C-alpha cells in the first residue's frame with residue numbers, strides 16, 4: 001500500500017483523516033462513494049478466477065465495496081486492530097460476532113448494564129440456539145471470576161455503562177478471559193478510539209455502533225467489529241458476506257467523514273459533559289450525579305487511567321422521583337427528548353420509563369435505575385446555552 005493510504009506511524013488524527021483512501025485515476029481528493037452492487041470482469045476466465053479466489057478484486061458489494069473498505073481500514077487503524085468489518089447497525093455487529101464465534105452449548109458472560117437490545121438478543125434469541133448468557137456487575141472482577149463456567153467462550157463488556165457510567169477494568173477482565181480460554185469483546189460505543197483503546201488493554205474484539213459518535217450527527221445507522229484477522233477477518237466477515245447485514249456505501253462515506261473529526265468532537269463532548277456534571281453536582285434539587293470525570297465517581301481513578309477523557313454521557317437523579325424528572329424534561333426548550341446519543345445536539349432521556357421501561361421494579365432497583373434518573377448525552381452546543389436550558393427547567397419544578 002502507498003504511504004498516502006496507510007502508515008502505522010501516523011497518530012490517531014492523521015489515521016482518522018488519511019487512512020484507507022485508494023485514489024482512483026480521476027485524482028479525486030475526497031473519498032468517493034462507490035454506488036454499485038456489482039463489478040465487471042474483463043473476461044469469463046477472470047470472472048472464474050475471482051470467484052475461485054485465485055485473483056483478488058471485487059465481485060459483489062455484499063462481499064466488498066471500496067467505500068466500505070476505506071471505512072474498515074480507517075477504523076481498524078484507529079482501534080489498532082488487524083481487521084475490521086462494517087455492518088448495517090451496531091446490533092448486526094453484535095449478532096455477527098456471536099454467530100461467527102459461538103455454537104450451541106457455549107456461554108456468554110456479560111456485564112449487567114448493557115444496551116437494551118443486546119440483552120434481548122442474548123436472552124430471547126441466542127438462547128433459542130443453545131447459547132446461554134449470564135450477567136455480572138461491571139465493576140467487580142471477583143464476581144466475574146465466580147461466574148465463569150467451563151463452557152464460557154465470550155466475556156462481553158460495555159464501559160462506561162449506560163446510563164450509570166459504571167467503569168469496568170478492561171485489563172483485569174482481559175486477563176481473566178485469557179486465563180479461562182475466553183475472548184473479551186468490548187462495545188466501545190461510548191468512548192470510541194478517540195478516548196479508549198480496548199485492544200491495547202488486552203481485549204480481543206471491539207464492537208461499535210457507528211450510529212452514535214462515529215457519525216456524530218445523528219444521520220445513519222451502522223456498526224463495526226474490529227479485531228484479529230482470523231476471527232474478525234474470516235469468521236465474522238464470513239457470517240456477514242453470507243448473512244447480508246453489511247454497511248451501505250453511502251453510510252460508510254458518512255462515517256468516514258465523521259471519523260475525520262472524531263477526536264475533536266470527543267474532546268469537546270467530554271469538556272461540555274464535565275462542566276455540566278460539576279454544575280449539576282452542586283444543585284440542591286439533584287440527589288446524585290453519575291459521571292466518570294467527577295472525583296465522586298466510584299471508579300474515577302480507573303477511568304482516568306483507562307480513558308483519555310470521561311466522554312459525553314452523564315446521568316443524574318433529581319429529587320422527587322418520576323414526577324419531578326418528567327416535569328424537568330417537559331420544561332426543556334433547547335435540549336431534545338430522544339433516545340439517540342452521540343449527536344452534536346444534546347439529548348435527554350428518562351431511562352426508567354423508556355430504555356429500561358420493560359424491567360420490573362426489582363430489576364430496576366438492582367440495576368440502579370431510579371425513577372428520578374435522567375440521562376443526558378451532552379452535545380456540542382455552547383455550554384452556557386445547555387446550562388441555561390437546564391437551569392430554567394429546574395426553576396420550573
Ligand SMILES: *Cc1c(COP(=O)(O)O)cnc(C)c1O
Pocket residue numbers: 089090091092115117118158162187189190208209210211212221222223
Ligand atoms: C446504540 C447502541 C448499540 C446498538 O447500535 P445500533 O446502531 O442502534 O444497532 C449497541 N451498543 C451500545 C452501547 C449502543 O449505545
